[in-house]
Amino acid sequence: MMLDVQNLVHRFPGGVNAVNDVSFSIAAGETLGLVGESGSGKSTIGLLVTRLLAPTGGTILFEGEDITRLPPAALRKLRARLQIVFQDPWGSLNPRMTIGRLLEEPLALHTTLDSAARIAEARRLADRVRLPAASLSRYPHELSGGQLQRVSIARAIANRPKLVVLDEPTSSLDLSVRAGILQLLDELQRETGIAMLFISHDLETVRLVSHRVIVLYLGRIVEQAPAATLFDNPAHPYTQVLLSAHLPPDPAMRLRRHEVTGEIPSPINLPPGCFFAGRCPVALPACTAAPPPAIALEAGHSAACLRIADGTNIIDPVEERA
Ligand SMILES: Nc1ncnc2c1ncn2[C@@H]1O[C@H](COP(=O)(O)OP(=O)(O)OP(=O)(O)O)[C@@H](O)[C@H]1O
Ligand code: SF4
Ligand SMILES: [Mg+2]
Numbered sequence: 576m577m578l579d580v581q582n583l584v585h586r587f588p589g590g591v592n593a594v595n596d597v598s599f600s601i602a603a604g605e606t607l608g609l610v611g612e613s614g615s616g617k618s619t620i621g622l623l624v625t626r627l628l629a630p631t632g633g634t635i636l637f638e639g640e641d642i643t644r645l646p647p648a649a650l651r652k653l654r655a656r657l658q659i660v661f662q663d664p665w666g667s668l669n670p671r672m673t674i675g676r677l678l679e680e681p682l683a684l685h686t687t688l689d690s691a692a693r694i695a696e697a698r699r700l701a702d703r704v705r706l707p708a709a710s711l712s713r714y715p716h717e718l719s720g721g722q723l724q725r726v727s728i729a730r731a732i733a734n735r736p737k738l739v740v741l742d743e744p745t746s747s748l749d750l751s752v753r754a755g756i757l758q759l760l761d762e763l764q765r766e767t768g769i770a771m772l773f774i775s776h777d778l779e780t781v782r783l784v785s786h787r788v789i790v791l792y793l794g795r796i797v798e799q800a801p802a803a804t805l806f807d808n809p810a811h812p813y814t815q816v817l818l819s820a821h822l823p824p825d826p827a828m829r830l831r832r833h834e835v836t837g838e839i840p841s842p843i844n845l846p847p848g849c850f851f852a853g854r855c856p857v858a859l860p861a862c863t864a865a866p867p868p869a870i871a872l873e874a875g876h877s878a879a880c881l882r883i884a885d886g887t888n889i890i891d892p893v894e895e896r897a
Contacts, residue, residue: 579636597633603770610788611791613776627659655685662743669715670716672715679694706725706726724748811880
């Protein structure tokens, strides 16, 4: 496994339990999608995995090496192989550096290439992400959002990393440029076998790019499955609710959304049982007693719900013919 995360926990100062006992792995060449509503802990997991944040508990193995606690020098070296791309390219690129310098920077940090070789490599990188050569002498404010995200991706792949975390990489971009960025990521993965953790609240995008998908609710994994299985056969009641809220309009169907009421628990004071129990339409008394264990449904598909044991986990038909 490229990445193996076991029992990851993160509690922010102030008592926010952002990540609660999360375990997953990513293979080389694989894209794992991470979905969940705002505040479910997606970005925190991205920061922990890239060790921009130190976890409160659990272990992170990267290429078999325990990177859970590393001294700063070892962390800096790790960054060549383990990269992150953020949502906002405007905020993550130094506005006073030319695109050429921005592309040379990771090479200066992690290689022994001399200046001429770095310039040549920066050109190659720009070409690889389909940035016009003329953009190398430009500044970030002179580029479009889509072009800037290409710069961020080029910087992330400059040192041929094994894993890239993409935290909402297309969410700040116009719909018309998103497809081009997703296409580029797909090409890069096919060429280099890079593993990707793709974070997004946009379910359609996640379905498109991911091999497997994890659904988070309040920092806990409620379900994980191959992408097609998750979207066609969601097992956890929360996943069913989440997907039904994003049903595409279809005039031939009388779509039924699962409406849920009830309070979302505070991450500072989480309940002892299933975090979804207060809103779940099919909750049982036992659901509030202890965290439900993950139940395997089929190969690679599991969900943490007490209703799965006897097959009563499906809320009700999502759609009906009109
Ligand atoms: N630096 C911080 N200090 C304290 N709490 C934080 C900090 N960063 C995030 N949190 C809290 O941790 C929880 C998880 O936040 P996180 O940003 O990981 O969620 P997310 O799933 O990425 O949300 P979004 O979809 O809005 O990006 C939230 O309750 C958030 O308020
Ligand atoms: S464990 Fe209980 S409360 Fe949680 S999703 Fe399943 S049925 Fe609903
Ligand atoms: Mg986030």
